[in-house]
Amino acid sequence: MKTLCSTFALIGALAGPAQAEFSFEATDADTQAYVENNLLGIFYHEFGHALIDVLDLPIYGQEEDAADVLSVFLMSDFFEEEFAVQLAYDTAFGFLGEAEQVEEVAFWDVHGPDLQRYYNLVCIFYGANPEERSDVAEDLGLPEERADYCPDEYEQAAHAWGGALDEIAHAGGGQSLKMAALSEEGDAARLSFDVITTEVDALNAEFRLHDEITVRVEACGEANAFYDPAPREIIICTEFADLLTEMAP
Numbered sequence: 001m002k003t004l005c006s007t008f009a010l011i012g013a014l015a016g017p018a019q020a021e022f023s024f025e026a027t028d029a030d031t032q033a034y035v036e037n038n039l040l041g042i043f044y045h046e047f048g049h050a051l052i053d054v055l056d057l058p059i060y061g062q063e064e065d066a067a068d069v070l071s072v073f074l075m076s077d078f079f080e081e082e083f084a085v086q087l088a089y090d091t092a093f094g095f096l097g098e099a100e101q102v103e104e105v106a107f108w109d110v111h112g113p114d115l116q117r118y119y120n121l122v123c124i125f126y127g128a129n130p131e132e133r134s135d136v137a138e139d140l141g142l143p144e145e146r147a148d149y150c151p152d153e154y155e156q157a158a159h160a161w162g163g164a165l166d167e168i169a170h171a172g173g174g175q176s177l178k179m180a181a182l183s184e185e186g187d188a189a190r191l192s193f194d195v196i197t198t199e200v201d202a203l204n205a206e207f208r209l210h211d212e213i214t215v216r217v218e219a220c221g222e223a224n225a226f227y228d229p230a231p232r233e234i235i236i237c238t239e240f241a242d243l244l245t246e247m248a249p
C-alpha cells in the first residue's frame with residue numbers, strides 16, 4: 001500500500017498553470033527558509049511513517065496524526081531554540097497556507113483538517129517548553145482552553161516517540177537512510193535534494209535501524225510526499241518546493 005501523505009495534490013491542481021516555479025534568483029531569504037523548513041517538516045512526517053513500518057510500532061488512532069506528532073517532536077527537541085521556533089512558525093504557516101487554499105474541508109480524509117493539524121503542531125511545540133514558548137503560542141493564536149492541556153500532550157508525544165527513538169539511537173549512528181542519486185534538473189530539485197541530504201546525514205549520525213530506508217527526491221507529477229513500505233522508500237516530490245514557493249507568506 002502506498003501511503004499518501006498530503007492533500008497538496010488537490011491544491012496543485014487547483015492552482016492551475018500559473019504556478020510559480022522555484023528559482024534562487026527570484027526568491028528572497030525568508031521564502032527560501034520557508035520552503036526549506038517545510039520540506040524538513042514533511043520529511044520528518046514521512047520518517048514517522050517509515051519508523052512505524054520498520055519498528056512495527058502499534059498506532060492507536062490515525063497513523064497520519066502519529067506521523068505529524070513525530071515531526072513536531074523532532075523539530076521541538078532536536079534543534080537549538082531559535083531555529084526550532086523558526087521551524088514551528090514556518091511549518092505552522094504551511095498548514096495555514098494549505099487550509100486557505102482548500103475550498104471544502106474533506107472530513108473523510110485520513111489527515112485531520114489542516115487547521116486542526118496547525119493547532120496540534122502549535123500545541124505540542126508549546127507544550128514542550130511552556131515557559132519559553134508562551135509568546136509563540138500567543139502569537140500563533142493557541143487558545144488558553146487548549147494550551148492548558150499542551151504540556152500533557154507533549155508528555156504523551158515524548159513518551160510515545162521518545163521510546164521509539166531511544167530504541168534506534170546509537171552512539172556513532174549508522175547508514176540506515178540511503179539517499180538515492182538525484183536524476184532531476186532544476187532549482188526545485190536541487191534545493192529539495194540538498195535539504196533532504198543534509199537531514200539524512202543528521203539522522204544517520206543519531207540513529208541506526210535494523211533495515212535500510214531509501215530516500216528519493218524525484219518528480220512525481222504532483223506536489224506530494226510518500227512513504228512506500230514495500231521497497232521501504234521515502235519519496236519527496238520535487239513539485240513540493242515549487243508549491244511551497246507559491247504558498248510562502
Ligand SMILES: [Zn+2]
Nearest residue numbers: 004005064067
Ligand atoms: Zn502521511
